[in-house]
Amino acid sequence: MTSFSLCMIVKNEEKVLERCLKSLAPYMDEIIIADTGSSDTTKKIAQKYADKVYDFEWTGNFSDARNFVASKATKEYIYTADADEYLDADNQKKLAQLKQILLPEIEMVQMLYCTKAEFNTVYNFEKEYRPKLYRRLRAFQWIDPIHETLRIDPIVYDSQIEIIHEPQSDHSKRDFDALLQAGLKERLSKKLHHMYAMELYHSGQDEDFVKAIPVFEQTLQQDSREMDTIKEAICVLVRAYRIKGDIPKFFGYALKDTATVSSAEVCCELGRYYESTGELQEALIWYQNASTETESILDIATSQTIPQEALKRLGAY
Structure with missing residues (x-):
């Protein structure tokens, strides 16, 4: 034995x-x-x-x-x-x-x-x-x-x-601190990059996204990065800059995403932006795209519950 x-x-x-x-x-x-x-x-x-x-x-x-x-x-x-x-x-x-x-x-x-x-x-x-x-x-x-x-x-x-x-407490702050410090020191491995982006989308607060900007901007400066890693970084940066209120950078990164196959995460962020400005027809278009025309890469809710609830809220059905 x-x-x-x-x-x-x-x-x-x-x-x-x-x-x-x-x-x-x-x-x-x-x-x-x-x-x-x-x-x-x-x-x-x-x-x-x-x-x-x-x-x-x-x-x-x-x-x-x-x-x-x-x-x-x-x-x-x-x-x-x-x-x-x-x-x-x-x-x-x-x-x-x-x-x-x-x-x-x-x-x-x-x-x-x-x-x-x-x-x-x-x-x-x-x-x-x-x-x-x-x-x-x-x-x-x-x-x-x-x-x-x-x-x-x-x-x-x-x-x-x-x-x-079965966790009984939220360890996300500890994890975000560790991931942020690792990403600021050196380039994250593909695995940690994916985990950081996923964890932000699932349990990150607004301040966690803003703090993460330097880490994920560094991703886009690396020519050798694979496309899925680039897409993860764009998803984080689009949300971070919407939260921060930097609209030129928000749209700049959103356009980078739509230049390839759009992700549901970025479509939801565009929907949220247009909903916040009162442009509800434009918001409907992007929520619909998130729900039926694109796929999630970090958070499955961005192609399911989030856009579906938004469409109901805006009276699409």
Whole structure:
């Protein structure tokens, strides 16, 4: 039977941490938790379950914290968890079975991350595979009968374990701060760029969009950027400049979007602008385009509920 180290980073998670640890503790051979500055009872709860609880000074970088806590693990596999997730009884059984039968050549196990609609503030989906369990020490192997090379791609197993994600607090401000600082320091990866744009559209406040302007303007200055990344940046900038009241830049970026295949996000922003100026027929045209002629790239609501509600509000039907 394989051995598991549960490694977590936490901050002010007293509402959800015990639920998480109760569901996972019976299947873990050690529990290691790094607290990044809690001011509630999070550390007390952690100490009831964990073998080791560390204070980790927050650097603004989640990877720093993850790497620190993983460096303290001693078992064969590391299980990573966030405090606002847990396993129900059925999936606890699946994890127990996995622990019994996990083949040594498997280096990473993916599990289905499940966020119910009422808790879903960022994504357009309710289930997605995420790597949750990985071998602590990896053995590299030579492959190919000639011109041999080291295998660098991990052997991944997609399990049917479903992790229930039910956040009880909004972490968006913390996430926006981290994404903004990362984007101001250096060019964001394609993944982080997409996450930043999506999170802004799902839970960003007006000030978050305005603060993000330098990051996404930098995207358009990079000639090598892929079209989908450029479109994401335009969506953010169109909304940011509408919020800011810079109408020339608002229309300038909106025109860049319509020069290719328009996005529902930009159509909604044009609809909002014309509705705010009292040009209701023009607003209707853009809301209709968002609803029936274009697709969303960041927020599915921009091609569904947002324009549909606007059309009703303006008396289209």
